Amino acid sequence: MSDMVGIVIVSHSKDIAKGTADMVRQMVGSEVKVAFCGGNPDGGLGTSVAGIIEAIDAAWSAKGVAILVDLGGAETNSEMAVEMLEPARRDHVVVCNAPIVEGAVMAATEAAGGSSLDQVRAVAEELSAG
Amino acid sequence: MDMDMLETSKTNGEAFTGTVRLIHAVGMHARPAVKLTKLAKRFQAHVAIRVEGAADWINAKSVAKVMALRAAHGSMIEIKALGEDAQAAVTALVDLVAADFPEAGH
Numbered sequence: 568m569s570d571m572v573g574i575v576i577v578s579h580s581k582d583i584a585k586g587t588a589d590m591v592r593q594m595v596g597s598e599v600k601v602a603f604c605g606g607n608p609d610g611g612l613g614t615s616v617a618g619i620i621e622a623i624d625a626a627w628s629a630k631g632v633a634i635l636v637d638l639g640g641a642e643t644n645s646e647m648a649v650e651m652l653e654p655a656r657r658d659h660v661v662v663c664n665a666p667i668v669e670g671a672v673m674a675a676t677e678a679a680g681g682s683s684l685d686q687v688r689a690v691a692e693e694l695s696a697g
Numbered sequence: 698m699d700m701d702m703l704e705t706s707k708t709n710g711e712a713f714t715g716t717v718r719l720i721h722a723v724g725m726h727a728r729p730a731v732k733l734t735k736l737a738k739r740f741q742a743h744v745a746i747r748v749e750g751a752a753d754w755i756n757a758k759s760v761a762k763v764m765a766l767r768a769a770h771g772s773m774i775e776i777k778a779l780g781e782d783a784q785a786a787v788t789a790l791v792d793l794v795a796a797d798f799p800e801a802g803h
Contacts (some may be wrong), residue, residue, distance in 0.1 A: 594731045676731050676760040680738030685780045
């Protein structure tokens with residue numbers, strides 16, 4: 568059984584993050600690991616570096632992890648989370664420049680076929696390429 | 698399944714083609730597109746699809762392109778594969794579409 572790239576969804580809203588993860592599981596299936604995080608500890612909007620690292624751990628795969636984000640802070644906090652990983656894992660995590668819902672579904676579809684992290688990211692980012 | 702709904706044929710070399718009617722109520726929307734792409738990826742062969750008569754073939758392993766196909770309910774989908782397992786790929790994809798994208802497509 569080949570390993571598959573894991574998917575992490577980071578939104579300012581926990582509901583959006585969870586809903587996106589639900590869409591991935593229902594549309595693509597449960598063979599790809601999907602983790603999500605969103606909202607601040609008080610239940611408001613926001614993202615946290617610690618939460619993102621936990622999600623990366625939950626979705627971890629030897630093939631790497633692709634992160635899908637929504638707005639500004641989700642991206643900068645995700646990049647910070649990646650920076651804080653130990654060097655051996657850091658190179659196996661990428662933040663995709665793609666719309667969060669569509670990107671997550673397409674990245675997971677690509678991951679399910681056993682593709683590499685680079686391929687998964689390229690497919691997610693195809694959407695932004697126009 | 699109706700036999701007039703599909704046909705597969707060997708055209709030349711290792712290339713196989715098949716045609717199947719899209720019976721899905723709302724056409725080729727996101728969920729069927731994901732299923733078709735995932736199935737296509739299980740084969741080594743190059744697999745392309747198009748709405749019958751369309752100018753361009755698109756890569757059946759690209760979920761973004763398959764979703765963008767916007768094939769309508771009732772349209773005929775052409776499937777073409779080239780490579781060692783091309784025949785199996787065309788047969789499997791024709792079956793998937795003809796069976797209206799059943800769950801548990803493993």
